Amino acid sequence: MADNKDQNLDVNYWRSFEELNGDVKSLKLKHDEFHEGVTEDFDPEKNLSGISRRKFLALVGASAALAGAGCSDYREKGEIVAYNKKPEEIVIGKANYYSSTCSSCSLACGILIKTREGRPIKIDGNPDHPINKGKICAKGQASILNLYDPSRYQRPTKGNFGFRNDIDWKTVDKEIKNILTTNDGKEIAIVLHKVNSPTAIKVLEEFKNKYPTLKFYYYDLFDDGAKLSAFRKTHGVAALPVIKFEDAKIILALEGDFLGVDGNKLEQGRKFAERRDVDDTKNFSRVYSVEGNLSITGMNSDYRLRLSPVHQYEFVASLLNELILKRNIGGIALDGVAREVVSSVSLDSFASKHDLDKNVLKSLADDLANHRSDVLVFAGSILNEETHILVNLLNEVLGNSKLFSTTEINENLHEYSSKTEIENLVQSMKNGNVKLLIHFDSNPVYHLSKDFDYENALKNVANTVTLCIEENETAALSNYVLPINHNFESWGDASVRNGLFSLLQPVISPLYDTRQKEAILLHWMNDNVDNFDDKQYLNFLKNNWMTNVYPKINSPLTFDRYWNISLHDGVSQAKNKSQINYQFNRAALNSINKPKVSGNYCLTLTENLNIADGRFANNGWLQELPHPISKVTWDNYAAISHQTGKKINLKINDLVEISVHGKTKIFPVVLQPGLANNFINIELGFGRTHCPVIAADVGVNANHLLSKENFGSSNLYDNVTIKKVDGKGTVVTTQEHHNYDEALIQEAHKKRFIIIEGTVNQYLKDPKFVQTRPRHTLKNINKEHEYKDVKWAMSIDLNKCIGCGDCVVGCNVENNIPIVGKDQVGRGREMQWLRIDRYYSGTPENPKINVQPMLCQHCDQAPCENVCPVVATTHSPDGLNQMIYNRCVGTRYCSNNCPYKVRRFNFFNFRDNLKNSYYEQDSISLLHNPEVTVRSRGVMEKCTFCIQRIMDAREEVTRSGIKLKGTDVKTACQEACNTNAIKFGDMNDLESEINRYRNHDLGYVVLEDTNVRPNVTYIAKLRNSHSEEM
Amino acid sequence: MAQTKMERKKFFSTIGFSILGLFALKSFPFGKLFARNSNTKKNKITVKINPDAVSRKSTGVQNG
Known part of the structure; x- marks a missing residue:
């Protein structure tokens, strides 16, 4: 005690410099309990607004009552009324499925349209289609958004140069019919993309017979022209082999x-x-x-x-x-x-x-x-x-x-137009020899090279009609803009292989005052155009099938039965196909003169996997899907190699001016590992000018660099120059988002065993090489969950995963994922539950690339579950990490704790936030999957292993009285993956495929050392090199 | 006493007017007033099934 007293006397404790220096004011403060001014007289007149306590409480009460009254309609969405007359095929709460054919591109894949209460909500592949076999690409998946796009034209309009007025169909029909029947010998031109519908071809032929001055002009921005031309020369066949x-x-x-x-x-x-x-x-x-x-x-x-x-x-x-x-x-x-x-x-x-x-x-x-x-x-x-x-x-x-294949060939129902034919059309237009120009769902003003001068020629055509679904560059310059049905509102057919025919059927009546494009032409062939018959095209289609398709199939059934079965299956195949013989024609070798190579830069203008030729530019899901290689969203760019970039002193988002045969355009730069030197790649489909809101101001229009000399050939340009210019681009890339490997360690993804790979020879020599890596076994302090029944797990085979991103879009559609826009993606706020991580290893010149889909791992010992203060994230008895949206208060602690960075937070109500509430409009609410909650602001969300599908399967088996099996459920990502890389099921079923993958020699989990026990197993990638080394 | 009667009258009349006021406010379209402008002219969207469409099961069940 005496010692302590002595210690206290020796030590000088101080809390501020003023106290240490013996400041007088400071010493005085130590004596006073309250600071100066605290005990002064309190005057309500001076210190408050003069409102008494009583008045204040009265005001608060009145404000609350006012707010309650004013906000009473906040969530009111209208009444839910049961069907007065329920359609026979509808069971409330149960989905219906319809076969159809996708027309997003010319491949015409078979699709299955899932509808709820009459409205399409999901597109998947038709399992009975022999080509795509139950799978559909990202464009097909996302095309559902185009159906409900608020920017769709809703009625016909007529006008010029931005001044448009609504017009009714009857008036349009009369006016166009008058033009068509005017006997002045002038040309009627129809400009269209590749047509793969035999019935549409028949309509066009009959239209030509009715109006003999009609000419067709077929074109596509990406038309395999050079390949087809070469194959014709070498094998005498104007179609590509299967x-x-x-x-x-x-x-x-x-x-x-x-x-x-x-x-x-x-x-x-x-x-x-x-x-x-x-x-x-x-x-x-x-x-x-x-x-x-x-x-x-x-x-x-x-x-x-x-x-x-x-x-x-x-x-x-x-x-x-x-x-x-x-x-x-x-x-x-x-x-x-x-x-x-x-x-x-x-x-x-x-x-x-x-x-x-x-x-x-x-x-x-x-x-x-x-x-x-x-x-x-x-x-x-x-x-x-x-x-x-x-x-x-x-x-x-x-x-x-x-x-x-000697029995199958990719069929072309017509030839593309040549460069000369397009030039002749333009010349006719300029000379005033074209009395009516119809753009049959095509956009030549945007697509064609400026060398053709099509845009200027269009101004000389007296009557231009554009049949389209939404605003485009050609429609902006047309007199008549006639809205057409979406694919899911249309009848039709397609034939892309010999002996294979598929049908389109409308699963919903047109949402707006639109017509099917073939039906428009058919109606204009009638002598009397007063009354439009919306069944006319259906009857025409049926007739054509009865005359031209049914005999080829050799079906033993009556035509009516055959027709219904074809609609049910979506596809009809001739059983006997003639043999195709390919004979190489040596004469073709006479035309293989070596092309000149300038030694300057080389440029390729290629197709973007998701935006195609620009027709999907207004689709937010596709714009927001990271590019599979560069992970750029909402933009295109000039991709150049690391070495070339160094030579010109370029970094990402620098601007370059690219010159091709006298044409120049400025692009932002992305330094892309693995590119050849002195080579530039730019993707087309961006930089739309007259387009709906989402596509506006997205990317740069690289079509300006197209040359008409390459029309119908290939978009490969030599003798290109590149020059750095001032300014900065705004390219946004997601490749550094949601990083969970360490930033400062090279090849951290390998050292932390996020990516494990080997070679086939290594695996053959040592099958357990993945399992013999350093492993950590940690003791568990938590009580382990017991899974007595089904336990859901997933495996992803990295040998089959190609990193295309179709699974991401499938998930987006299924789970009502909002589109956030470029600005928010730039802040790392993209909402996709599933991402494809892309890792480079090796040198920037010759990198090895690994892709890995990353989603919620549904960990057995999920670190997110322990930290939620309101228990909004829990663990289910079947192994799922669940999210209870209405409990979540948005602390984001769970996301902070997640080692995989797979949780997504709704920083805004993104539907309301993006482009003036573009996705908050009425038509978009029809798009939502009713089985999945639409999340609002302030709520965390993540992959749920498609719990709605699991519950649906549970209901089904409960009703049937059978046991739930793992194979009863397919997640949206699994369904979308065309390489079948994703497997999902019950790992407690010892005979299941998923159990086999979970225990596979090549199977591993990511970040095993964190001991979170994830339920997603990755199968290590094998490269088939000649040695055991990669 | 007369003073209390007056206060009671005032009290009930205030409540009556308040309730009327609340009903009036409830029917006032505040939502439309503060809604963001939409560029598109809106048509009422009616969802109608195509009666000629043929439905099927989701799994591969080919009849043909």
């Missing part, structure tokens, strides 16, 4: 993105994935990708070489040199031009000239030589005709005809 990717042991992709924009991604992806099965490693395919642009195929290849597309011609010639001249393969004796071309190059010198890895090239040549008939060489549409002819020759040399 390729059996599933039978190819080796695939060489030359600027060919068969997993992305080249060909039918759904079919090709599925077939590719069939040979990436970890349980059948003997038949694992090997993919070589030689490309300038980093594509989805390149990302998933086993070997990748960077090569600018202008050198592909020489590369193929070098391969031919190696095989034919050096290794004497193919038994083909070359002569003339072909011999000259092939003998002037060699693979070795080519490799040296272009700094390619000679070891990889040697492996490639060996594989081509050793596996010949099992090798597929696939060239991308972007390459020129001469290169395609050489590729066809290479396939012929390899003798791989068994990889091309």
